Amino acid sequence: xxxxxxxxxxxxxxTLQEAQSLTAELIGMVxxxxxxxxxxxxxxxxxxxxxxxxxxxxxxxxxxxAQNCSEHASGxxxxxxxxxxxxxxxxxxxxxxxxxxRQYFLETGKQLAQKVDGALANGLxxxxxxxxxxxxxxxGDHEILVKRQIEEGLFHLNTEAMKKIVVAYEPVWAIGTGxxxxxxxxxxxxxxxxKHLADKFGAETAExxxxxxxxxxxxxxxxxxFSCADVDGGLVGGASLKSRDFVEIIKSA
Ligand code: PEP
Numbered sequence: 001x002x003x004x005x006x007x008x009x010x011x012x013x014x015t016l017q018e019a020q021s022l023t024a025e026l027i028g029m030v031x032x033x034x035x036x037x038x039x040x041x042x043x044x045x046x047x048x049x050x051x052x053x054x055x056x057x058x059x060x061x062x063x064x065x066a067q068n069c070s071e072h073a074s075g076x077x078x079x080x081x082x083x084x085x086x087x088x089x090x091x092x093x094x095x096x097x098x099x100x101x102r103q104y105f106l107e108t109g110k111q112l113a114q115k116v117d118g119a120l121a122n123g124l125x126x127x128x129x130x131x132x133x134x135x136x137x138x139x140g141d142h143e144i145l146v147k148r149q150i151e152e153g154l155f156h157l158n159t160e161a162m163k164k165i166v167v168a169y170e171p172v173w174a175i176g177t178g179x180x181x182x183x184x185x186x187x188x189x190x191x192x193x194x195k196h197l198a199d200k201f202g203a204e205t206a207e208x209x210x211x212x213x214x215x216x217x218x219x220x221x222x223x224x225x226f227s228c229a230d231v232d233g234g235l236v237g238g239a240s241l242k243s244r245d246f247v248e249i250i251k252s253a
Pocket of ligand 1: 009170174175177178214215216235237238
């Protein structure tokens with residue numbers, strides 16, 4: 001059985017005070033309502049990571065992730081945050097290659113492969129994102145593009161390293177738009193990704209890799225999406241900013 005994971009990507013939202021209130025609400029609701037061994041990760045903006053770690057404490061079953069890291073280890077890269085810095089904060093996860101990073105910050109496959117390496121070298125687990133824009137899906141090229149994104153970002157790894165990766169399939173046309181992939185579209189792409197991983201790393205490794213779905217996951221569609229054979233949970237944007245919605249999504253996993 002693969003680990004079920006629900007991760008919340010807060011993006012560039014919340015003040016410190018809002019982040020603290022949201023975290024406090026989540027701690028209470030998760031403790032009262034969430035059973036089973038679903039892994040819960042929240043990814044706030046960088047400035048809140050350290051405080052959130054201590055707010056959550058050791059007891060809370062919520063883990064913390066960063067939304068990005070630099071491909072460089074240190075040096076004159078103003079405004080950047082290195083994987084080693086995240087390690088020093090005790091952060092276990094980092095999102096790499098989110099479509100907003102690819103689209104607005106022009107992050108390339110080569111850069112993302114370097115970020116993956118930097119994260120792994122520092123003991124962080126990458127949540128590696130892939131997914132096609134609308135025009136690519138409409139042209140019928142979504143499988144080709146997503147396979148290429150996986151090859152560029154992950155195919156240089158060895159099998160042991162691959163076992164530490166979480167993949168998130170996020171069709172760009174479904175992110176923040178209210179449009180969700182149908183269960184058959186999600187299952188189809190997750191199975192394409194798993195088969196591609198199996199061809200490269202072997203079936204045993206591919207079976208272990210959690211593949212999350214992202215793109216307008218909400219309380220009313222989470223259960224259906226998470227019931228697909230190859231969907232191992234979700235990467236949730238907008239709905240992770242509302243404690244009630246996020247906890248209902250967690251409960252669906
Ligand atoms: C995301 O940002 O990864 C995401 C899936 O956003 P949303 O849930 O808002 O579509």
